[in-house]
Every structure is written in structure tokens, then in C-alpha cells.
Amino acid sequence: MIRRLLITALLALPLPAFAQTGPSFDCSRARAWDERSICASGDLAALDRQIAAAWRTVTGRASEEERARLQADQRAWLTQRRACQGPVEREAVSCLRRSMQARARDLDALAQGGGASASASALPSAKPAAAPVPPPAALRATDCAAPAGWAQQRICAVPGMRALDAAVVQDVQTARARFALDPAVRAEIEASVVRYLSDREACQRAAGRVPVDCLQETMEDMQAALRRRMAVASATTRVP
Known part of the structure; x- marks a missing residue:
């Protein structure tokens, strides 16, 4: 009798209650x-739904050119996400x-208007430059041979x-290329790169804090700040 009541109660639940427990894709x-890891984790599945919802909002109102850029960014992020795989499961x-959390923040910021508050960004709002643009800070992809x-x-060492x-x-x-003709923003970018290298x-x-977590969050925050800055610039220079 109790078993029958439990089954009846479960069947009475609205379908959305079941639909919202998994990720946005078919496991x-x-x-x-x-993908298998996301399907096996409730919090990762929730993050995936958050990313998917923000993605629909952002791409739904983007121009054809912007949508192509967003899709390229998404493919690059998926490759980066997949590269997390390593011998130590934890x-x-x-x-x-962390990769999904950063992507969710990035897309949510775009969905809410293409940017974030100055306090949340590693790149402050553009101001008139008081000095010439400094030379580009030395930033190259890491050479793991040395x-x-x-x-x-x-x-x-970390996946x-x-x-x-x-x-x-x-x-x-x-x-740097996008703001090559804007000395004020270029100066901010170079200053942010110097801070980024120091913060790493x-x-x-x-x-x-766990040092490796701190490192990854610092890198993700820098990436998100740069992309928000470029998204804001694209939005303000868009032709009606």
C-alpha cells in the first residue's frame, strides 16, 4: 500500500520537476x-542549464557577425573544458x-547587457590617457619544455x-589589436596584464585558498574581463 502511494505521488509531480534535474543535453x-561528468553531477548539470539559458539569450539577440564570433568562442571554451580531463578524477x-562557473559568469554578464560593473572587472572603464601607452607586457603561452x-x-602540470x-x-x-587606436584602453590592458602576471x-x-584554484580563477577572471571589455566595445560601436 505504501509503495503504491509513493508511486502515485511521484507520478503526480509536474514534468518540469523532472526535466530540470539533468543538463541541457541528452545524457x-x-x-x-x-559530458559524462556533467550528467553524473547535479551541480554541474545545473551549471550546464545556466550556461545554456544564457547562451540562448545572448545568441538570440546577436547579429549574424556577433553570433559567428560567439560560436567560435563557445567552441574554444568547449575545447578548453574538455582539456580538464586528467588522471586524478577529483x-x-x-x-x-571552475571552467563552467567562469563561462556561466561570462555569458550571464553578456546576457544582462554585455558587461559588468567596474568593480567586478579586471579592466576599469576607459578614461583619457594621461601618459603614452606602455610597451606590451611580456605575455606568451607557457613553454612547458622550460x-x-x-x-x-x-x-x-594541471589538466x-x-x-x-x-x-x-x-x-x-x-x-590589443581591437584597441590599437585607443591609447587609454591600451594602457589599461597593459596594466591589467602586469597585474595578472603578478597575481598568478x-x-x-x-x-x-588552494593555490591551484587561485591560479585558475585568476586566469579565468582575466579572460572574462577581456571578453567583457571587447563585448562592451562591440555593443557601443554597433551600427543601428
Whole structure:
């Protein structure tokens, strides 16, 4: 009798209650490591739904050109996400979670208007430059044959970090090219790169934080800030 009542109660639940427990994709077709991990974790599935919802909002109102850029960004992020796979499952899933959290923040910021508050961004709002643009800060993709410093050593050792490192470098180069004729913003970008390199190394001694988590969050925050800055610029220069 009790079993029958339980079954009846479950059948009486509205369908959306079941639909919202899984990710945005069909887990029966999940083949890649990251997809299987998302299907196996309730919080990762929730993050996936959040990303999917923000993605629909952002792409739904984007121009054809913007949509192509967004799709390229999404493909690059999926490659980066998949690169989290590694021999230590706990570290790999932690990397996957942080990657998804960063992507969710990035897309949510775009969905809410293409930017975030100045306090949330590593790049402050553009102001008139008081001095010439400094020379580009030395930022290159990590050479794992000869890593220099603690941050580069961890980038080479931790799953997914090399792909994230390369993505940050690419975004810095893209931002430099995008704002080549804007001395004020270029100065801000170079200052942010200097801070970024310093903050990466400081993670080794971050009080109350796991150093590798601090490093990945610093890298993801830099990437998100650069992309928000470029998204804001695209929105303000869009032809009606």
C-alpha cells in the first residue's frame, strides 16, 4: 500500500520537476568525458542549464557577425573544458567545475547587457590617457619544455591549464589589436596584464585558498574581463 502511494505521488509531480534535474543535453548520447561528468553531477548539470539559458539569450539577440564570433568562442571554451580531463578524477572535475562557473559568469554578464560593473572587472572603464601607452607586457603561452616560475610550472602540470593559458594569451592579443587606436584602453590592458602576471605568482602564497584554484580563477577572471571589455566595445560601436 505504501509503495503504491509513493508511486502515485511521484507520478503526480509536474514534468518540469523532472526535466530540470539533468543538463541541457541528452545524457543518453553523452560520449565525451566532460559530458559524462556533467550528467553524473547535479551541480554541474545545473551549471550546464545556466550556461545554456544564457547562451540562448545572448545568441538570440546577436547579429549574424556577433553570433559567428560567439560560436567560435563557445567552441574554444568547449575545447578548453574538455582539456580538464586528467588522471586524478577529483582535480579534473574541480577544473571542469571552475571552467563552467567562469563561462556561466561570462555569458550571464553578456546576457544582462554585455558587461559588468567596474568593480567586478579586471579592466576599469576607459578614461583619457594621461601618459603614452606602455610597451606590451611580456605575455606568451607557457613553454612547458622550460617553465619559468611557479605559475608556469602549475600550468604545465594541471589538466586543462595549458589550454586556458593559451586562450588568455590569445584574448590579450585580440584585445590589443581591437584597441590599437585607443591609447587609454591600451594602457589599461597593459596594466591589467602586469597585474595578472603578478597575481598568478602570488597564488602560490594565497592565504586561505588552494593555490591551484587561485591560479585558475585568476586566469579565468582575466579572460572574462577581456571578453567583457571587447563585448562592451562591440555593443557601443554597433551600427543601428
